[in-house]
Amino acid sequence: MDVFDAVIVGGGSAGLAALMELSKLGIQAVLLESGKPVGSKNVTGGILYSKSYPDGKVYNVEDIYPDFADAPVERRITRYYLNALSGSKVYTIDLTEAHNYRTNFAYSVLMARLNRWFAERAGEEAAKVGGGIVDGVHVRDIVWMDDGARGSRSSIIVTDELEEFGARAIIAADGVNSEVALISGARSKFKPEALYQGVKCIVRLPEDVIDERFDVDGDEGVAHLFAGDISRGHNGGGFLYTNRDTLSVGLVYHLDSLLKSPIEPYQLLNEFLTIPVITNSIVDEVPVPREVDRNLPREEQLRIRFGLSRLLKQYEELRYTYYSKRARLNAIRQGLYSSEEEIKARLDDVRSRLEKEYGVQFTNDYVELEYACKLVPDGKRAMMDKPYRHNILFIGDAAGKGIFVGTRIEGINIGIDDAARAARAVARAKEMNNFSEDYMGRYYAHLVEESPYTDDIRRIDFEYMKIFVKASRNIPTEPFPLFLRLAFMLIQKTTVQELAAKIARMMDQSTLLKIIESNDAYVRIPMEVAERIGIEVKPVAAIRPLSIDERVARMRIREDEVPHIRIRDARSRFIKAMVHLCPTKCYMMEVVGEGAGRGEGVRAKEEGKEGEKGVKAVVSSVILQHEGCIECGTCSLETEWRHTRGEKGVVYEYG
């Protein structure tokens, strides 16, 4: 049987960083990932931060990967805004200063792409010491054996695909829906109040159009957050980040808030896409081909179809080359075209041919490339007190890490910091040949405790809040009702700010959170602000968001005949909520009879319909079709939930 010093479960950004660090420390480590290739199941919002603290060291991405400068990141985020929304009105607050707080740099990233690069680097480093990445493998079980004197317990890893093998230390980086955590009993599943559900779509837009529309240059980018009436009263908000030639547009909501009044996340996303300020950001000129005349002979129909698709492909290539400074120069350097004018002339030519020969019309719409969903652990409620168990160390999402305070949103950097610390704990354990909970686990916990991030997750950083409050100093106070005006005037006064900070420091965390994460803060105040002082934005065009069926049809999902989710109680309130909350509509209501169930009778009574003529309480139950599942884990709390087997399930191209 193969035995390895360290086995990492999960090939996300945290797991890969752990592999890289372990390998650098000379430890033979193997990383197991169920997706193939690595990165195909990773999703982020997302921005990757690099931070520095005056009073403590954090391990940043550039510390892990020395050649990070070559990494396929998107744009460096140099401006950061919060937008209050109400209808078509928007009021924008510049939060760049808060964004820059302790930040070395921040990049917008597409996780699936970036992780492939990380995997390449980490895999190379690991191969030097006999380790590496094994993709397409799903860990099913872990068995522990007592190892003798020092209470050290080595373990045997059981997978769906491979022979069993041994591991002295395990680093669990299997994400928010960690199975290792459940197998080892280190924690129970996260409760809805400790989770956010995020949905996102990637919108394609030529590079130069992004530069112009968001007033950025080349490598720079902006981030916009949104709050207000977009949420239909739920606690959460929207985001729009600029990537190189795409935009990441999405929404994040507290899962408990969604469960309270379930609503389809894709519906909310579509409503978000159609508010004027977002529409204006994502709209693009899209060719719409005419339906082929069916009365033509079949050969002629085929000829038209093939000719059209080839020309459309040419058009797209030319357009994305012409409207991207980099691609333009590259193409000319490679000798594909002689000058920019030539590309333009070719583009115009193809365009006019499309119009004349094939009757293609150019309309305003948007180009959606990929739809994704992810659960995000809310660090302040989800972070594990003891991020270890037996010989396992938990890092990143699996350990419930993440800083989410108001507009401060960080996750990837914290997972990477965890990874570096876990690697050091394993290296020390290996030196003493003691992988026990007491020796390795507690040392890891100690290292994590030293991390400035841990403090930030636990306690609201008042320095950050001060900067945040300062950003709102320019809000005119006159148009607001007395109470709000008073509040705004107070927080704009420096002396009062100090006092408020003092008072806030005296309050305990949960009371403070109740205020910060109240429905007022998320919805009512932004709406009020936008309503009173916002600028009216007129949509430049109407777009047609994709339906969920179209989105699922475009996704790459390798179907597994064996379901990885099993419903426990098909009639529970939670499972019924999933009919709405599942981001890919995998759950469906099924009517199984009339008037039999007790709960249904009660509901009919509540609705005052009992006894009405012809109205009977209907007994419904929920069925699951796992084929469209994108493994977000929204339904995991009341189901037997596992990741798919190796090489199965969703494959994200962008992430």
Place this chain on the structure above:
Amino acid sequence: MHVIDNCKQRLKVSVPAPLIDMNGDTLNVAVMVKLEPDLSEGNVSYNPDGTLNRSQTKNILGPHSAIACRAGMYAKVCYDAWVAVCSMGPPTAEIALRDAMGICCADELHLYSDRIFAGADTLATAETIKHGIMRMGRRIDLVFSGHRAVDGETGQTGPQTAWKLGFNFIGNVVDYSVDVSRRMVRARRRVDLPGLYTVLEDVECPLPALIALDPGYRDNYRRVSERLMYARLEKEARRRVADYKNHLKVWSAKDLGVDLRYVGLAGSPTIVYKVEKIPKAKASRRARVVGSSSVEELREVGNLILNIALGEK
């Protein structure tokens, strides 16, 4: 489990003395491949009479040969084998060898190319390959061949080469393993019994042996160390492909020292008398094309499905 060990007596070939250790030698593996026309859409071209237009059709490593290469890679990963890929064909067949190298990370590539070899049938090809394998500079323990070629071949070259080399032959193999210390190869064969059922048969035979892979062959790396080795060799293979010419040896008939009576057209007793196309049977189902652009059309389809589901005609 059947043990094939009587075939050697039948063929009157001396059985090599069984070796407990391999004298420090590694397992030596040869893979025989063929350059074949790419019959995928967009690459294939036909003459007006329906025969293959060979000059217009792109040539690639045959799909069955690629499977043989995968088996070669398996030997490399699991038994640290030395692997050579060989092929008989025109000089352009080095493309097939290059592609094969990318799959199995071959140590050497051997191309048997001579005008004399042209027009060879399976028997004459087997003769050439036999001489090639005997002159690889190592004692070859295991040879892999594909199931058959896609361009008019009968699946005979593999078995005939085995016969000529005096190796044991196992065909239709879907999985195999080698017991290096006992010098035995164990293989799982897929046997289709026409009209009955398909069985999987486990057989064992001593080395040297020639294995013809079934199209259903799956390389099955079940250990972490094997997966890691595979990843390493895959990378190495990419490096080697970049300068495959340095690994390539081209042999003429003279280099091989073949008896000219047994190779090429002269050594081919087969006569192709006639090639007939089998006419396609007419479809027996009735089909109607329904569009998908309007709700009415889709409703019609829905009604049809519903009728069938309800058992109505």
